[in-house]
Amino acid sequence: MSLPITYYNDPVLRKKGKPVESFDSGLTELFEAMVATMHEADGIGLAAQQVGKALRFCVVDLRESPSEFQYVLDGRDNVPTDLFMPLALANPEITYLPGEPIVFEEGCLSFPDIRGDVERPSRIRARYQDLKGNPHTLECDGILARCILHEVDHLNGVLFIDRMEKKTVKLLEKKLKILKRRTRDALKTH
Numbered sequence: 001m002s003l004p005i006t007y008y009n010d011p012v013l014r015k016k017g018k019p020v021e022s023f024d025s026g027l028t029e030l031f032e033a034m035v036a037t038m039h040e041a042d043g044i045g046l047a048a049q050q051v052g053k054a055l056r057f058c059v060v061d062l063r064e065s066p067s068e069f070q071y072v073l074d075g076r077d078n079v080p081t082d083l084f085m086p087l088a089l090a091n092p093e094i095t096y097l098p099g100e101p102i103v104f105e106e107g108c109l110s111f112p113d114i115r116g117d118v119e120r121p122s123r124i125r126a127r128y129q130d131l132k133g134n135p136h137t138l139e140c141d142g143i144l145a146r147c148i149l150h151e152v153d154h155l156n157g158v159l160f161i162d163r164m165e166k167k168t169v170k171l172l173e174k175k176l177k178i179l180k181r182r183t184r185d186a187l188k189t190h
Contacts, residue, residue: 002037003051008111008159008176009183015054017047017155020090023133027057027090031131034059035086043109045147047154050110058151061086062144069142089128092152097123097139104146106160114175118163120149 006012020027030048038046044062048055062069063085073079099122107115123141126148130136140148150160161169161176169176 001033002040003033005037005041005109006050006052007179007183007186008161009180010052010110010187012052012054013049013110013154013159014157015049016157017049017054017056019056020129023090023129023131028131030057031059031086031088035061038086038109041109044143045151046109047151049154049157056091056155058089058092058155059086060089060144060147060151062147065143067143069140069144071138071140071144073138074136088131089126089148089151090130090133092126092128092148092155094149094152095125095127096121097125099123099141102146106146106150108150108160110159111161111179114161114172114179116161116164116168116172118150118160120146120163124149126152
């Protein structure tokens with residue numbers, strides 16, 4: 001079962017998520033619904049705020065991504081992605097690792113048809129809990145690092161347009177105003 005995606009200007013997108021405290025069937029159901037929603041929308045990541053919940057929880061699935069990335073999961077490299085993706089990240093904490101920041105064009109399911117360049121660290125370490133509350137450490141680069149950083153930003157109420165250069169946001173201003181108005185009108189009818 002998929003969930004409705006929240007769009008730009010919905011107040012929940014600016015809310016910091018509350019920590020996940022219950023690692024129960026409810027979290028598993030949320031995970032499954034979020035993964036279905038993400039796949040249905042052809043996304044590679046989705047944060048709880050994007051389905052209307054201010055929770056420190058997100059999902060990532062790069063099994064179909066043509067982009068290359070390196071990763072070490074719990075001290076082991078070459079773990080097949082099918083064994084840990086779709087990835088559930090509860091209460092993630094991010095540490096930037098040494099490396100040159102990279103500028104890359106990003107999109108977001110909460111901003112349909114809006115894309116722009118965002119500079120992000122090239123390598124990160126993510127400490128998080130899985131659906132059972134077990135702790136994990138994932139060191140990664142490339143699209144996996146970028147996707148996790150994008151989703152963790154959502155958990156902190158930060159949007160990818162906040163990370164863009166002002167001149168890039170200016171170029172997107174018309175599209176953003178239209179989306180903002182559509183979201184405002186939709187929220188009024190609910």
